[in-house]
Amino acid sequence: MDEFVAALRSRGLLEPGAAKRVEDLETRAHLPLAREIHAFLYLGAALILAGVGAAVKDRLDALGPAVILAVVGGTASACFAYAFRTGRAFAPERVEQPSAAFDYVLYLGCGLVGIFFSFLEWKWKLLGPSWDTYLFGSGLLFAALAYRFDNRLVLGAGLLNLAGWLGLRAARFEVFHAPSKPALVVYGAALVALAFATRRGEIKRHFADTYLTLGAHLGLMTLLTGATDFIRLEFWILMAACAALGAWSMAARRFDTFAAAVGYAYVSTLICALHAIGWRDFDATLWIVLLSSAAVLAVLLWARARFREAVS
Amino acid sequence: MRIFPDDLEDRAYNHERLSGWRGAGLLGHDPAADALAGEAPAHAAWPLRVLLFGFAALALGAFAVLALKDLKGRVDSALAAWLLAAAAVASAEALIRRLKVRRFGAEEALVAGAVLLLAYGAERFFPTGSRWHFSTAIFSAAAALGASAAYLRYGYRLASFGAVAAMGVFVGSLEQGEHATRLMLAALYAGLLAAATWWPGLPPRERRRLELVRFFLALSVPLCLNLRLDRLLQSWSQAPVTGAFGMATFAAIFVIPAIWLASGARERSRVMLWAGAIGLLVAQCSIKPYLGLKREPWDPALLGLELMILGLALKRWLDAGTGSRRGAFSSEALGDPGPGKAAGLLASVAAASPSAAPSGPSSQAPKGGGGSFGGGGASGGF
Numbered sequence: 001m002d003e004f005v006a007a008l009r010s011r012g013l014l015e016p017g018a019a020k021r022v023e024d025l026e027t028r029a030h031l032p033l034a035r036e037i038h039a040f041l042y043l044g045a046a047l048i049l050a051g052v053g054a055a056v057k058d059r060l061d062a063l064g065p066a067v068i069l070a071v072v073g074g075t076a077s078a079c080f081a082y083a084f085r086t087g088r089a090f091a092p093e094r095v096e097q098p099s100a101a102f103d104y105v106l107y108l109g110c111g112l113v114g115i116f117f118s119f120l121e122w123k124w125k126l127l128g129p130s131w132d133t134y135l136f137g138s139g140l141l142f143a144a145l146a147y148r149f150d151n152r153l154v155l156g157a158g159l160l161n162l163a164g165w166l167g168l169r170a171a172r173f174e175v176f177h178a179p180s181k182p183a184l185v186v187y188g189a190a191l192v193a194l195a196f197a198t199r200r201g202e203i204k205r206h207f208a209d210t211y212l213t214l215g216a217h218l219g220l221m222t223l224l225t226g227a228t229d230f231i232r233l234e235f236w237i238l239m240a241a242c243a244a245l246g247a248w249s250m251a252a253r254r255f256d257t258f259a260a261a262v263g264y265a266y267v268s269t270l271i272c273a274l275h276a277i278g279w280r281d282f283d284a285t286l287w288i289v290l291l292s293s294a295a296v297l298a299v300l301l302w303a304r305a306r307f308r309e310a311v312s
Numbered sequence: 313m314r315i316f317p318d319d320l321e322d323r324a325y326n327h328e329r330l331s332g333w334r335g336a337g338l339l340g341h342d343p344a345a346d347a348l349a350g351e352a353p354a355h356a357a358w359p360l361r362v363l364l365f366g367f368a369a370l371a372l373g374a375f376a377v378l379a380l381k382d383l384k385g386r387v388d389s390a391l392a393a394w395l396l397a398a399a400a401v402a403s404a405e406a407l408i409r410r411l412k413v414r415r416f417g418a419e420e421a422l423v424a425g426a427v428l429l430l431a432y433g434a435e436r437f438f439p440t441g442s443r444w445h446f447s448t449a450i451f452s453a454a455a456a457l458g459a460s461a462a463y464l465r466y467g468y469r470l471a472s473f474g475a476v477a478a479m480g481v482f483v484g485s486l487e488q489g490e491h492a493t494r495l496m497l498a499a500l501y502a503g504l505l506a507a508a509t510w511w512p513g514l515p516p517r518e519r520r521r522l523e524l525v526r527f528f529l530a531l532s533v534p535l536c537l538n539l540r541l542d543r544l545l546q547s548w549s550q551a552p553v554t555g556a557f558g559m560a561t562f563a564a565i566f567v568i569p570a571i572w573l574a575s576g577a578r579e580r581s582r583v584m585l586w587a588g589a590i591g592l593l594v595a596q597c598s599i600k601p602y603l604g605l606k607r608e609p610w611d612p613a614l615l616g617l618e619l620m621i622l623g624l625a626l627k628r629w630l631d632a633g634t635g636s637r638r639g640a641f642s643s644e645a646l647g648d649p650g651p652g653k654a655a656g657l658l659a660s661v662a663a664a665s666p667s668a669a670p671s672g673p674s675s676q677a678p679k680g681g682g683g684s685f686g687g688g689g690a691s692g693g694f
């Protein structure tokens with residue numbers, strides 16, 4: 001037996017059963033292939049959606065609308081029928097899926113619904129200028145299905161559809177100069193708030209990371225596109241948001257969000273500084289890059305004790 | 313040679329293993345286990361490591377450009393680059409010794425920068441005239457030597473990748489014609505794979521560190537021989553590959569991954585299984601370009617269906633074995649094998665297509681994101 005495993009076992013830190021399993025994994029007497037199976041299934045579902053989308057687009061004339069709608073709609077229905085027939089009952093906590101393929105079949109069904117509605121609208125323009133209602137409807141549908149069947153992949157797709165709908169819808173009101181940006185920033189902040197609420201709540205607490213990741217990146221990225229000058233409000237909102245996210249990440253030891261906060265703040269500051277000097281002075285640009293990188297580096301190294309426990 | 317003593321490497325290895333076992337749900341978070349493994353060397357979580365690497369690389373890059381950009385003479389440039397390389401290595405060593413860091417990103421960037429500066433200096437030092445491939449040969453040979461030395465000294469995986477890539481560029485710069493170059497590259501990578509697999513006396517932690525390199529080496533061998541690799545994503549018909557060499561490579565891109573797959577099954581090596589499976593997938597996608605056949609838009613869907621069936625058949629076959637196992641293999645999930653935390657990212661990647669941000673209904677012919685509806689987003693136009 002491996003020396004370290006034996007030491008853990010002799011001190012009672014590993015149960016004999018667990019020690020045997022660890023030893024089997026270390027000596028490759030046991031090689032679980034669950035990740036490989038999931039990778040096959042995810043890649044398979046993504047490729048099917050890509051292929052169906054391409055076939056619908058390129059072979060529209062040859063296949064005919066009835067065939068397309070029947071095949072795409074029928075397959076999507078079959079996916080949902082499978083999900084409702086075999087899916088376990090709703091529970092507020094994490095639910096183990098009935099089969100390895102379950103998550104991906106549901107994801108495939110949702111993707112096919114997207115293709116179905118896209119084709120329907122393109123062909124007959126049923127909703128006309130309000131076609132983005134499809135995005136809203138499918139976003140809500142996917143979010144509901146995600147909760148019903150405990151599927152974070154479908155939740156991510158639903159949240160992205162809602163972001164798309166919100167961006168397009170806000171652009172029509174033209175209240176602000178670029179009205180979709182404030183809407184998306186607010187949406188990102190709402191997702192982050194939802195992440196905290198989910199973490200503290202009782203329903204699907206493991207969805208919190210999906211909300212947080214999507215919300216933080218969506219909000220910060222939208223702010224970054226407008227933060228091109230030190231005098232712009234977007235820059236200072238971005239700085240405040242990055243500072244808040246960074247402080248929370250340090251406290252919660254969430255190093256992925258900490259890295260995102262530092263990254264967005266740095267890129268934005270660099271863009272504004274280069275904008276201030278006019279982008280043309282190559283030497284000054286290099287000095288700004290050098291000094292700013294060195295400063296951030298020094299701060300991160302100085303704070304390394306804080307990250308010491310962050311073993312990857 | 314290695315800057316980190318064996319004891320520290322052992323402790324780091326044991327902490328990595330503890331982290332893996334905890335992720336697989338085999339071990340609780342008892343601090344006594346960490347205490348038994350010894351004091352953990354300071355290394356940053358991967359997002360911070362990337363951040364530190366990036367900032368250090370930016371700072372070093374900007375400083376190097378500032379120092380080198382106005383130097384006209386080749387020898388002056390070479391000497392200045394080597395001086396900078398030496399300073400970068402000295403800084404990395406000081407960081408490691410003073411701050412007791414092991415994998416913190418910043419010192420890794422300094423070492424990587426030093427290797428590039430060494431190679432740049434070598435290229436500047438030797439007059440190459442107008443022969444660009446001679447420049448490339450000198451640069452890549454120096455980079456390969458520097459990266460190999462960096463791997464021996466620091467054990468950075470990135471250095472081993474750098475050495476492998478630089479050796480490949482060196483072989484390419486020899487200008488021996490396409491066929492000979494492909495054969496030489498395949499032979500080089502196969503030789504390196506054999507060395508990484510059977511090098512005598514390597515401790516288990518070193519073998520584990522080289523696993524990822526073995527994967528890329530194994531995958532590179534059939535890819536180097538694939539004459540249609542650059543046309544995999546093109547849909548129109550190509551001239552078919554003809555001739556003995558072409559047919560031999562056609563066979564090789566199937567046979568070699570199959571050998572990796574068999575070897576992975578025999579050795580119970582996950583990386584070789586991956587290299588074989590991906591190699592066979594690429595080979596299957598190369599059939600039509602090799603034979604000059606036109607691609608159909610539904611080809612990806614058929615491939616996707618095949619993958620899903622394959623995944624389910626594999627699971628069923630494994631589950632049907634004695635004790636839900638077939639030899640050493642099982643479909644048992646340790647930890648969370650599904651999309652997990654990456655769910656948002658995977659959905660974003662799949663949805664990051666023109667179909668996710670449509671421009672509204674149009675009376676024109678359908679256009680845009682064909683083949684990329686993956687995010688499940690409805691849209692008003694294709």
